[in-house]
Amino acid sequence: MKPLSIYLHIPFCVSKCAYCDFVSYKATFAHSVEDYMTHVIQEIELYHKTLKDSEIKTIYFGGGTPSSVDAKWIGRLVQAIKTHSVLASDCEITIEVNPGTLTNDKINQYLAAGVNRVSMGLQTTNDTLLKTIGRIHTTNDFIVTYQALRDAGFNNINLDLMFGLPGQTIEDIYHAIDLIQTLNPEHVSAYGLKLEEGTPMYEAYNKGLIQLVDEALEREMYHTIDTELAKRKIYAYELSNFAKPGFESKHNLVYWRNKPYLGLGVSAHSKLNGIRFGNAMTLKTYQEKIDQGEKPIVSEEIIDTEDDCFETIILGLRLNEGINILDLNNLYAINFKEKYRDVLSTLIMEELILLEDETVKLTALGRDLANRVFLAFYPDK
Ligand code: SF4
Structure with missing residues (x-):
């Protein structure tokens, strides 16, 4: 289950x-x-x-x-x-x-x-x-x-x-x-x-x-x-x-924690099996699709590993507990400290994040400037 x-x-x-x-x-x-x-x-x-x-x-x-x-x-x-x-x-x-x-x-x-x-x-x-x-x-x-x-x-x-x-x-x-x-x-x-x-x-x-x-x-x-x-x-x-x-x-x-969820009802969004999808935004379309026996989905996006990793990082940083580096490494087959070496050293120098053992979290200043921290992890594609 x-x-x-x-x-x-x-x-x-x-x-x-x-x-x-x-x-x-x-x-x-x-x-x-x-x-x-x-x-x-x-x-x-x-x-x-x-x-x-x-x-x-x-x-x-x-x-x-x-x-x-x-x-x-x-x-x-x-x-x-x-x-x-x-x-x-x-x-x-x-x-x-x-x-x-x-x-x-x-x-x-x-x-x-x-x-x-x-x-x-x-x-x-x-x-x-x-x-x-x-x-x-x-x-x-x-x-x-x-x-x-x-x-x-x-x-x-x-x-x-x-x-x-x-x-x-x-x-x-x-x-x-x-x-x-x-x-x-x-x-x-x-x-x-x-x-x-x-x-x-x-x-x-x-x-x-x-x-x-x-x-x-x-x-x-x-x-x-x-x-x-x-x-x-x-x-x-x-x-x-x-x-x-x-x-x-x-x-x-x-x-x-970027875990799976199912959203039901008009305009609801879901993240399931590596796919993000959204329901119809109007009652009319929502109900019409269901009347036709279809799921009322109008947008769908396969989440690639890079994007999923980015989302896990920025969502996890919202939490006071921060993100566990070992979990990230296992989940995305990366070496987090290596991959983000420059980003981490800049953010630490600017006193926006703390790196303690295997955890990264926002500092008090980082909580005020959270969007700046999140952007720093944005994938270079
Ligand atoms: S109008 Fe919006 S903010 Fe106001 S009660 Fe309804 S959902 Fe909440």
């Missing part, structure tokens, strides 16, 4: 956030959700051969807002996977939820379906900012939902934070940390705002209607989050992710 992780994309949201470029739609008619979910179950069946030889280590319901749809679908999707495959006894099953879309009944249905980890978007505790970025909830809504999840028995909760939002201050960050201290989640993800073309926030920025925080303040926010969370025993283990020991996200570790 090969280990496999599964991502399921649920592309429905109550409304669209101003910065979001994920594939997500406002689910206006119940039947469009039903139609979509039925197609995802059919897509699972199309992977019958892959699934029957796999042990499922993690399942991740992402979106979109998976909690915006009827909770019965989460149980049905888990069941569809179980019909074709074996779930590991410690299978991590995560669902992304947003305050304002959850009820006690939904929470209980998730538990019954085997969901054992919840990821919830706080983003900021500044309610004015929440409104500016198009979130539908207030901080109080978040607290109420969080408490309901705890009361129901969820003991592995991630909370998403954003920094670098227009008008956000360092005091806002401290305020969010205070709330984290009170709520005591097992995991925190903290992402800097990225302006994505085509989003309302991108347009507003181009018209000069909003200003972004400068780079120095953005970095100060990141370092404040890192330091203050560590004081509360929530430690950085990846560039944007922090956890209490033992609560690191198993699903996301699969991505950072």
Whole structure:
């Protein structure tokens, strides 16, 4: 049995956030959700051969807002996977939820379906900012939902934070940390705002209607989050992710360790058997292909060894544990220290990486300038 992780994309949201470029739609008619979910179950069946030889280590319901749809679908999707495959006894099953879309009944249905980890978007505790970025909830809504999840028995909760939002201050960050201290989640993800073309926030920025925080303040926010969370025993283990020991996200570790995963649903991507492939980006094409009995794949790329090695290096460097040189040497039949001798000596001299025994990792400065480090390993073809 090969280990496999599964991502399921649920592309429905109550409304669209101003910065979001994920594939997500406002689910206006119940039947469009039903139609979509039925197609995802059919897509699972199309992977019958892959699934029957796999042990499922993690399942991740992402979106979109998976909690915006009827909770019965989460149980049905888990069941569809179980019909074709074996779930590991410690299978991590995560669902992304947003305050304002959850009820006690939904929470209980998730538990019954085997969901054992919840990821919830706080983003900021500044309610004015929440409104500016198009979130539908207030901080109080978040607290109420969080408490309901705890009361129901969820003991592995991630909370998403954003920094670098227009008008956000360092005091806002401290305020969010205070709330984290009170709520005591097992995991925190903290992402800097990225302006994505085509989003309302991108347009507003181009018209000069909003200003972004400068780079120095953005970095100060990141370092404040890192330091203050560590004081509360929530430690950085990846560039944007922090956890209490033992609560690191198993699903996301699969991505950072460049291991295989299967993405199901519209716009989902997969990496399997040395091939990277992507599903149709529109509901129409996604559903049409499945109706024709085909997997809804629209892009496919065979990953050559050189590219795979590069990806393993840059993804692994995102992790605080860094990359193990002996593993790389075995996996790609290379002599890492020899192949990257000049790159390594430059990056060490610039104090961007540390080479300790057989491990390479980013320094604190390297974490700030991670993209520069990643580029240095880009293959010369
Ligand atoms: S809730 Fe998430 S997926 Fe939905 S619009 Fe907002 S950021 Fe995008």
